Amino acid sequence: MLYYLFQYLDTVFNFPGAGVFQYISFRAGAALITSLFITMIIGKRLIEYLRKKQVGEEIRDLGLEGQHEKKGTPTMGGLIILAAILIPTLLFAKLHNIYIILILISTVWLGFIGFLDDYIKVFRKEKKGLAGKFKVMGQVGLGLLIGFTMYFSNDIVIRERVERQGTVRSDQVFNVESASDQTPLFSKTATKSTKTTIPFIKNNEFDYSSLISWLGEHTNQWTWLIFIPLVIFIIIAVSNGANLTDGLDGLATGTSAIVGVTLGVLAYVSGNIIFANYLNIMYIPNTGELAIYISAFVGACIGFLWYNSYPAQVFMGDTGSLALGGVIAVFAIMIRKEIMIPIFCGIFLAENLSVVLQVSWFKYTRRKFGTGRRIFKMSPLHHHFQLLGYHESKIVLRFLIVGIMLAVLSIVTLKLR
Numbered sequence: 001m002l003y004y005l006f007q008y009l010d011t012v013f014n015f016p017g018a019g020v021f022q023y024i025s026f027r028a029g030a031a032l033i034t035s036l037f038i039t040m041i042i043g044k045r046l047i048e049y050l051r052k053k054q055v056g057e058e059i060r061d062l063g064l065e066g067q068h069e070k071k072g073t074p075t076m077g078g079l080i081i082l083a084a085i086l087i088p089t090l091l092f093a094k095l096h097n098i099y100i101i102l103i104l105i106s107t108v109w110l111g112f113i114g115f116l117d118d119y120i121k122v123f124r125k126e127k128k129g130l131a132g133k134f135k136v137m138g139q140v141g142l143g144l145l146i147g148f149t150m151y152f153s154n155d156i157v158i159r160e161r162v163e164r165q166g167t168v169r170s171d172q173v174f175n176v177e178s179a180s181d182q183t184p185l186f187s188k189t190a191t192k193s194t195k196t197t198i199p200f201i202k203n204n205e206f207d208y209s210s211l212i213s214w215l216g217e218h219t220n221q222w223t224w225l226i227f228i229p230l231v232i233f234i235i236i237a238v239s240n241g242a243n244l245t246d247g248l249d250g251l252a253t254g255t256s257a258i259v260g261v262t263l264g265v266l267a268y269v270s271g272n273i274i275f276a277n278y279l280n281i282m283y284i285p286n287t288g289e290l291a292i293y294i295s296a297f298v299g300a301c302i303g304f305l306w307y308n309s310y311p312a313q314v315f316m317g318d319t320g321s322l323a324l325g326g327v328i329a330v331f332a333i334m335i336r337k338e339i340m341i342p343i344f345c346g347i348f349l350a351e352n353l354s355v356v357l358q359v360s361w362f363k364y365t366r367r368k369f370g371t372g373r374r375i376f377k378m379s380p381l382h383h384h385f386q387l388l389g390y391h392e393s394k395i396v397l398r399f400l401i402v403g404i405m406l407a408v409l410s411i412v413t414l415k416l417r
Contacts, residue, residue: 002091003027021092024268024288028295031088035296038084039303043077047307047314050074073312076118077304078320082111084300085293085327093292098155099334103293103327106142110239110326113138114318129318139239139326143232146330150231151224157190158336159283161203186273186283194223196336197282199343199413204281206339234338235329241348242325244355244380248392249312250305251382254400255347256324257301262344262407263328264294267335269414279414287335294331310393344410347403354381 002021009015010022020026051074085107093100117130150156162185198206208230209223246252269275271288301324307313316324328345332338342349358379366372377387385395 001095003094024291027092028264028291031092031292032295032299034088034091035084035299036303038087039080039300039306042083043080043303043307043314046077046080047074050076050314073315075122075315075317076115076319077308077314078111078114078118078316078318078323080307080314081300081304081316081320082107082323084303085296088296088299089293092296094289097286097289098149098153099287099290100293102146102149102334103290103330106146106330107323107327109138109142111319111323114320114322117318117322135322136236139236140232142326142330143235144228146235146333147224147228147231150333151194151227154192155286156192156334157285158193158195159186159188159190159285160193161185161280161283162187185277190285194220194227195282196339198339200416204414230338231333234333234341235326237352238329238332238341238345238348239322239325241345241352242328243318243321244351245348245382246316246321247380248382248386248396249310250308251396251399252321252324253301253305253308253316254396255403256328257298257305258400258403258407259328259344260294260298260301262410263331263335263337264291264298265411266337266414267291267294267331270335270337281414282336284335290331290335297327310396340410340413343413344407346406347399351380351382354379354384 006015006018006021010018086104089100089104095101113130113135117135120126121129194208195205196208197204208227209219211226212219212222215222242252242256245255267287267290269279270282270284271286271290273283276283304316304320308316325348329338329341332341354376357375361375362372376384378384382395382399386392
């Protein structure tokens with residue numbers, strides 16, 4: 001909203017300094033700072049309110065060190081994160097941008113599902129919370145919305161690279177002053193595309209339509225049958241991965257902040273023609289605006305760590321974890337980096353896989369030998385290390401170090417092909 005106000009002041013009244021709001025970098029920085037302030041202001045008050053209402057976390061006895069001390073810690077702190085993301089985005093982003101609209105809808109949508117789950121657990125005293133099938137239905141619904149919009153909306157386009165071979169007419173490509181004769185330029189005509197980014201191969205691009213190329217001329221008509229189910233799967237997987245990771249103080253929040261910084265870098269360079277040209281990557285118009293959202297996202301995660309680091313004063317609950325994971329998935333899909341999720345979301349992936357492997361192996365061995373056997377002492381993976389005797393804060397710190405390494409690797413892959 002402030003963007004439109006200062007744009008009006010700049011164009012109508014030539015208000016001094018109003019033009020700075022045209023710069024994504026300024027608005028992203030402002031969103032980050034505002035998000036941090038909101039977490040500090042709202043956080044303390046909300047924690048006190050939750051304590052008065054006795055909105056405490058019910059802790060299952062898993063025999064883990066320090067577990068009983070956490071009993072009664074206020075939960076539903078994800079409301080702090082949601083407020084610190086939504087308010088700065090509404091203030092500083094271009095609200096008519098299709099990507100901003102989609103990511104705001106995703107945040108509210110998943111936050112509401114998580115809130116219902118926490119509300120049922122805390123206020124209705126039903127330990128299971130919202131039935132799993134309703135959670136999945138909500139995630140599938142969002143996946144359908146994102147998938148259909150990404151595939152069919154005329155506002156979501158890319159500009160294809162045009163290799164310099166001989167003479168290239170200036171009316172066919174975008175000019176980039178610093179481009180050399182060997183540097184690819186971008187077509188002036190925006191096109192719908194089913195391409196995405198994939199690391200370690202030539203051009204770092206993969207077209208989903210190639211999976212059904214055997215359909216011949218009908219390929220482009222039916223690619224949505226692959227793309228939309230994939231979007232649904234990614235949203236469910238990453239959302240639940242973040243939910244599983246939220247088991248130690250600061251782990252899910254810190255990991256999400258690191259992933260957020262990675263996505264912010266990827267969104268900025270993908271939406272900036274100069275950087276896209278320099279890095280020789282896909283140019284996606286208008287995605288640079290997502291840097292404002294992801295800055296607020298990172299600020300919200302860092303600010304929440306003030307209260308959520310060991311020993312936690314508040315837990316985010318499903319209100320926060322489902323939203324964080326789902327938003328990361330949607331964001332990655334929109335900037336066409338979803339195939340890179342296993343790299344920069346490696347922590348979420350490891351937590352997910354540890355549960356899948358543990359349950360699958362236990363059921364298989366029980367059926368074959370009569371007694372279930374385990375791969376890990378306990379899943380998700382962070383509990384395995386707890387039972388090995390590592391302190392909670394050490395596990396969190398080491399997981400975050402691994403997360404930083406994966407983030408750096410993800411950015412480096414832009415040039416690995």
